[in-house]
Amino acid sequence: MIVFDLSCTQGHRFEGWFGSSADYDDQRARGLLACPHCGCAEVVKAPMAPAVPAKGNARQEVLPPETRPMANTPMPPEVQKALHQLAKAQAEALKASTWVGEKFAEETRKMHYGERDEAPIHGQASLAEAKALIEEGVPVAPLPFPVAPPEKLN
Numbered sequence: 001m002i003v004f005d006l007s008c009t010q011g012h013r014f015e016g017w018f019g020s021s022a023d024y025d026d027q028r029a030r031g032l033l034a035c036p037h038c039g040c041a042e043v044v045k046a047p048m049a050p051a052v053p054a055k056g057n058a059r060q061e062v063l064p065p066e067t068r069p070m071a072n073t074p075m076p077p078e079v080q081k082a083l084h085q086l087a088k089a090q091a092e093a094l095k096a097s098t099w100v101g102e103k104f105a106e107e108t109r110k111m112h113y114g115e116r117d118e119a120p121i122h123g124q125a126s127l128a129e130a131k132a133l134i135e136e137g138v139p140v141a142p143l144p145f146p147v148a149p150p151e152k153l154n
Helices: 021-029 077-095 104-112 127-136
Strands: 002-008 013-018 043-045 098-101 121-123
Touching: 002 021, 013 021, 021 043, 098 104, 104 121, 104 127
Parallel strands: 098 121
Antiparallel strands: 002 013, 002 043
């Protein structure tokens, strides 16, 4: 089992337990995720702090209670607003973009080397493919929020 911190566009944070990361992706793509607080179906993974144990000889600094981050509490309104605006901007940008799926690396290279006309595209690339594109100087960037392939949308 894997636990993800999730959040909805209304700013509610909650945990989701999944058999694997692929199970989360599958359930999200099929529209099976919803906020338990408000029922919102626009659910994404929330930023999570890595669980890195401290060294045995490290002095631990204790923060006063009023400054400690709290898990599973609503996001501050300004963070919620910023994430909503970012999601809205991504959705607007994707309207003018073409889904190329697993051919993303190939199609991006073709545009970079002048083998096809430049156009906004989005798709999937493995970590190795993305690193190779960056090393070649091909301008690419990950999207801030996951995007489901068109054939998996409701």
